[in-house]
Amino acid sequence: EVQLVESGGGLVQPGRSLKLSCLASGFTFSNYGMNWIRQAPGKGLEWVASISSSSSYIYYADTVKGRFTISRDNAKNTLYLQMTSLRSEDTALYYCASHTIDYWGQGVMVTVSS
Amino acid sequence: DIQMTQSPASLSASPEEIVTITCQASQDIGNWLAWYQQKPGKSPQLLIYSATSLADGIPSRFSGSRSGTQYSLKISRLQVEDTGIYYCLQRYSNPPTFGAGTKLELK
Numbered sequence: 001e002v003q004l005v006e007s008g009g010g011l012v013q014p015g016r017s018l019k020l021s022c023l024a025s026g027f028t029f030s031n032y033g034m035n036w037i038r039q040a041p042g043k044g045l046e047w048v049a050s051i052s053s054s055s056s057y058i059y060y061a062d063t064v065k066g067r068f069t070i071s072r073d074n075a076k077n078t079l080y081l082q083m084t085s086l087r088s089e090d091t092a093l094y095y096c097a098s099h100t101i102d103y104w105g106q107g108v109m110v111t112v113s114s
Numbered sequence: 115d116i117q118m119t120q121s122p123a124s125l126s127a128s129p130e131e132i133v134t135i136t137c138q139a140s141q142d143i144g145n146w147l148a149w150y151q152q153k154p155g156k157s158p159q160l161l162i163y164s165a166t167s168l169a170d171g172i173p174s175r176f177s178g179s180r181s182g183t184q185y186s187l188k189i190s191r192l193q194v195e196d197t198g199i200y201y202c203l204q205r206y207s208n209p210p211t212f213g214a215g216t217k218l219e220l221k
Binding site for chain 2: 046105
């Protein structure tokens with residue numbers, strides 16, 4: 001069974017940093033690309049970033065480009081999202097999702113507020 | 115970026131009714147279209163992939179279709195448990211883009 005478990009969320013002040021993790025199990029993590037997708041409270045879904053299986057290809061939404069960094073450690077079956085220069089508009093539930101966006105984690109909340 | 119225009123924004127229907135939700139892509143996306151259902155406090159669940167293929171474990175009352183750049187999700191014989199918000203997603207090109215969502219309520 002595919003499982004994706006996010007962690008690392010919390011309350012952070014504007015301008016500060018936070019790093020999210022997503023531990024994957026139930027499939028060969030190193031063979032597949034992964035995504036981060038977020039959902040602001042009461043709002044729709046927004047794709048944030050994606051990374052290929054070997055980290056060769058990385059893409060970001062314009063709204064986070066230059067501030068967020070997606071990475072992965074295939075030995076640890078873990079996906080990361082390093083978020084810097086956080087803004088109030090980054091407040092959202094952050095999901096990690098599989099390459100084809102068929103499997104989703106339960107999400108981790110990030111709140112950016114002073 | 116490819117825009118996905120989803121309609122209606124909300125709808126209310128009775129059990130056993132047939133409902134249809136549509137997404138209009140701003141350009142050709144082939145069959146790179148998926149549909150998701152999201153219930154309150156839950157992660158989105160894949161319903162349909164490749165525009166018309168039913169995901170594992172999804173009841174056959176859900177179906178997807180395509181006409182050019184317009185994509186539709188049909189729910190036949192609506193059930194109480196079908197309430198939630200439905201989203202379309204195109205993965206034809208980066209960035210992947212979602213429709214704005216359709217909130218489905220039962221009368």
